[in-house]
Amino acid sequence: MNDSHIDSNCCQGSLDKKRVYTSKFNELFLSDEIPKHVTVFDTTLRDGEQTPGVALSCADKVRIAKALDELGVDVIEVGFPAASQGEKDAVKAVMDLSPTSKICGLARCVKSDVDAVADSGLNYVHTFIATSDSHLKYKLKMTQETVLEKAVATIEYAKARGLEVEFSCEDATRTSLEFLKKMHIAVQEAGVDRINVPDTVGTISPTAMEYLIRELKTVTKVPISVHCHDDFGMAVANTLSAVRGGAEQIHATINGLGERAGNASLEEAVLALMAFYNVETSINTKMIGPTSKLVSRLFGYEIPPNKAIVGKNAFAHESGIHVHGVLSDPSTYEAFGPELVGVERNIVLGKHSGAHSIKEKLHEYGIELDDEQIAQIVEKIKDLADNGKEIDDAELVVLATHLAEQRQSKHINLDEFAVFTGIRTTPTAVVTLDINGEKKTGTSIGIGPVDAAINAIKTVMGNVFTLEEYRLNAITGGSDSLCEVMVKIGKKGEGKAISVGKGVGSDIVQTSVDATMEALDRLYSRLE
Numbered sequence: 001m002n003d004s005h006i007d008s009n010c011c012q013g014s015l016d017k018k019r020v021y022t023s024k025f026n027e028l029f030l031s032d033e034i035p036k037h038v039t040v041f042d043t044t045l046r047d048g049e050q051t052p053g054v055a056l057s058c059a060d061k062v063r064i065a066k067a068l069d070e071l072g073v074d075v076i077e078v079g080f081p082a083a084s085q086g087e088k089d090a091v092k093a094v095m096d097l098s099p100t101s102k103i104c105g106l107a108r109c110v111k112s113d114v115d116a117v118a119d120s121g122l123n124y125v126h127t128f129i130a131t132s133d134s135h136l137k138y139k140l141k142m143t144q145e146t147v148l149e150k151a152v153a154t155i156e157y158a159k160a161r162g163l164e165v166e167f168s169c170e171d172a173t174r175t176s177l178e179f180l181k182k183m184h185i186a187v188q189e190a191g192v193d194r195i196n197v198p199d200t201v202g203t204i205s206p207t208a209m210e211y212l213i214r215e216l217k218t219v220t221k222v223p224i225s226v227h228c229h230d231d232f233g234m235a236v237a238n239t240l241s242a243v244r245g246g247a248e249q250i251h252a253t254i255n256g257l258g259e260r261a262g263n264a265s266l267e268e269a270v271l272a273l274m275a276f277y278n279v280e281t282s283i284n285t286k287m288i289g290p291t292s293k294l295v296s297r298l299f300g301y302e303i304p305p306n307k308a309i310v311g312k313n314a315f316a317h318e319s320g321i322h323v324h325g326v327l328s329d330p331s332t333y334e335a336f337g338p339e340l341v342g343v344e345r346n347i348v349l350g351k352h353s354g355a356h357s358i359k360e361k362l363h364e365y366g367i368e369l370d371d372e373q374i375a376q377i378v379e380k381i382k383d384l385a386d387n388g389k390e391i392d393d394a395e396l397v398v399l400a401t402h403l404a405e406q407r408q409s410k411h412i413n414l415d416e417f418a419v420f421t422g423i424r425t426t427p428t429a430v431v432t433l434d435i436n437g438e439k440k441t442g443t444s445i446g447i448g449p450v451d452a453a454i455n456a457i458k459t460v461m462g463n464v465f466t467l468e469e470y471r472l473n474a475i476t477g478g479s480d481s482l483c484e485v486m487v488k489i490g491k492k493g494e495g496k497a498i499s500v501g502k503g504v505g506s507d508i509v510q511t512s513v514d515a516t517m518e519a520l521d522r523l524y525s526r527l528e
């Protein structure tokens with residue numbers, strides 16, 4: 001491990017076991033075959049860029065390479081220099097960063113591809129040729145002998161050009177074991193530095209992967225690497241199994257991006273290796289969250305909310321029981337603390353929320369309410385959730401502030417309220433108010449439902465007040481956002497506001513009525 005990757009605050013090397021709450025059964029399956037240290041070969045900028053619909057600019061590649069270097073990956077596969085001038089320019093720009101990570105370029109088993117890598121200033125080539133019967137017959141239209149000769153010739157040429165060489169038998173997991181071993185022996189004789197075993201179409205099972213690597217180790221003396229695709233959702237499991245079989249390096253991508261269903265996700269594979277097998281890596285785990293966000297933004301690929309480790313729900317807790325548990329001790333409902341991977345815990349408010357969640361959330365914003373007020377908020381949130389509305393932090397703060405400011409004594413209360421509106425219908429409202437114990441009903445029309453409702457309240461009150469100001473704010477951006485209404489009312493004929501009321505809710509008409517009622521009640525309390 002390179003010293004400049006070490007940060008005393010991070011979790012490079014091995015994980016602090018006190019902050020990882022994994023099953024003790026894992027320990028029963030540790031073995032001497034599992035390497036103590038595994039190197040991480042990141043292919044976000046090469047296989048990841050092959051994600052359908054993605055094309056990165058040179059500037060994007062440089063920003064991601066810088067982040068990968070800070071994350072501490074051992075190797076960054078930066079691209080395929082033979083593909084275009086843009087790829088070559090990106091390689092040069094990344095090399096100008098003088099990164100600590102080694103920078104590698106992809107090449108087919110073709111001299112000109114190796115030249116493109118070396119001429120771009122790279123010292124490390126990842127060269128490959130397909131070896132499975134299907135690829136030989138339908139893609140390359142070559143015999144096994146030709147493929148072997150090409151691989152050997154390319155490796156000898158790359159070594160002669162002074163490159164560090166990693167070689168892959170493409171579609172290795174669908175190649176016969178006999179031919180695969182033959183290839184491994186031949187490329188080692190040609191001077192290869194590392195051999196990668198790609199599960200190109202994600203077709204192997206974890207148990208079979210462990211067997212395959214163990215078999216290949218019998219003829220492979222250089223380090224073995226593994227490159228797993230996720231077609232069956234097994235990429236991370238297969239990567240772990242390969243390490244169990246003795247692989248010393250893993251290929252992975254940030255957020256699991258890559259061809260089709262993608263590659264093994266770096267964040268998942270690294271954390272699992274460190275947590276389950278006590279493997280050391282050079283990854284600064286605290287940089288995982290920020291790197292994942294950057295890659296998601298620059299690739300234009302959203303991280304699924306339920307994605308392990310970096311999804312927005314990975315450390316989100318909603319149910320009262322879980323929140324209570326996590327706040328007492330995170331080990332109850334977390335496998336490891338979010339700080340370990342540079343993300344944050346998120347207490348989500350919804351129909352399963354309890355008083356603990358609300359209290360904790362409000363405490364974060366410096367708002368302290370008594371138990372009765374908290375109970376009112378819990379009820380309001382459940383009510384909103386039952387109507388399909390989730391509450392975000394901004395909305396909670398407004399609800400709580402409103403509640404804290406709400407007055408206790410009420411002289412005028414809303415008893416009943418209905419509004420009728422539609423197309424080619426004059427909006428009409430009916431309101432019944434309880435004024436110091438006496439019920440009074442009034443009806444009115446308006447230019448819209450809010451106007452009709454406020455006019456109906458005015459009617460009940462004998463048309464003695466006027467609406468001087470009305471303001472409506474959506475608290476967050478969505479069409480289902482909570483809204484905040486502020487009204488100022490005055491006495492008829494005076495032309496100035498003398499009382500103010502506020503309401504917060506999901507329905508604009510109802511919230512406008514609540515705000516008007518509060519302003520009225522305040523006014524009448526003063527007059528009495």
Ligand code: KIV
Nearest residue numbers: 128168170171198200
């Ligand atoms: O999946 C694969 O086989 C590859 C090769 C280039 C190694 O990405």
Ligand code: ZN
Nearest residue numbers: 047200227259
């Ligand atoms: Zn691949």
